[in-house]
Amino acid sequence: MAQSSTETAEADLPFVIVLGPPASGKSTLVREILADHASFRRFVVRHQLAREKSNGTPLWESIRKSVEKGRWIPDSLVVELFARQLRAYPSARMVLQGLPANGAQAVMVRDLIHAHGVRTKLVLYLDASDDVCAMRMRHRVVCTTCDDGRAPAGAAPKAPDRCITCGGLLERRPDDNESVFAQRLRTHRRNIPAIFAAFRPEEITVLDAKATPEAVAASARVALWTLRGG
């Protein structure tokens, strides 16, 4: 065989879609997946928005205008953020974090991935109750630079408010307050049936988000492995 087994294995990777209610552990799981498969590219709507904004692109202008009018960002523009990454990195395998967020986005994302010629998708859904998510939200902080949320471990770390990955400042997210969070949870619960309906049942794996991050990552690994073996 001319190809190395690693090369073949990476080309076999599906697109992975990590979904779940807010504060269910999506970032943590995506970090674990990237640690296993460095060739994956991570896609997060929030990050891509920041890039479009700093480049002052026409897409950002369209988004800015709809937000200024007090509207949600139209689904087609949210999905266009992803489509741009697909065009920019045509051979990359992607991990989508938090996209799609509703049924309309799910259909568009699914069709884009198909049109891109990727055969397999794996939807990893982090299942957690409202109470678990709300409790985690109250305790979470996020790095303002790299989006990691981990502080140094130990009884008296030297810089408890600094990110262990990049040293950036750890802060609470502005949308992590009780009323906005409750609304985000309700929206998520309302949208999830239509999101699931856009994918085949065998493409969806539900993970118990109450488990430890290690256990969640292990279950995700099994799902990815099973999909590739099947």
Ligand SMILES: [Zn+2]
């Ligand atoms: Zn950081």
